[in-house]
Amino acid sequence: AFIVTDNCIKCKYTDCVEVCPVDCFYEGPNFLVIDPDECIDCALCEPECPAEAIFSEDELPADQAEFVEINADLAGKWPNITEKKDPLPDAAEWDGKPNKLQYLEK
Ligand code: SF4
Ligand code: F3S
Numbered sequence: 001a002f003i004v005t006d007n008c009i010k011c012k013y014t015d016c017v018e019v020c021p022v023d024c025f026y027e028g029p030n031f032l033v034i035d036p037d038e039c040i041d042c043a044l045c046e047p048e049c050p051a052e053a054i055f056s057e058d059e060l061p062a063d064q065a066e067f068v069e070i071n072a073d074l075a076g077k078w079p080n081i082t083e084k085k086d087p088l089p090d091a092a093e094w095d096g097k098p099n100k101l102q103y104l105e106k
Helices: 015-019 067-075
Strands: 001-002 025-027 031-035 054-056
Touching: 001 015, 001 067, 031 067
Parallel strands: none
Antiparallel strands: 001 054, 025 031
């Protein structure tokens, strides 16, 4: 599966959801996740993310390993999202800041 990682937090640009052929993105207050059971590994979402927050599980940076479980867990709790919306208000300011997991709202 593909995995949404740290840099999506507090940005949530949502360009990713529009291209997913199986609509497997799920939305929380300041982060999106991919349902690993639904993702078909098409790779279309990865280049769409302005924050470069999406990785194939095979190419996941070592320091993002905990996001595998976070995506699987929250995909079962959050509502589906299939249409792009405005990014969070301070997205540009937060894009690229490290270690945003502490700010994840569930
Ligand atoms: Fe959807 Fe394809 Fe991205 Fe998986 S890799 S989340 S199927 S767009
Ligand atoms: Fe997040 Fe990037 Fe999608 S910031 S909402 S993974 S376009």
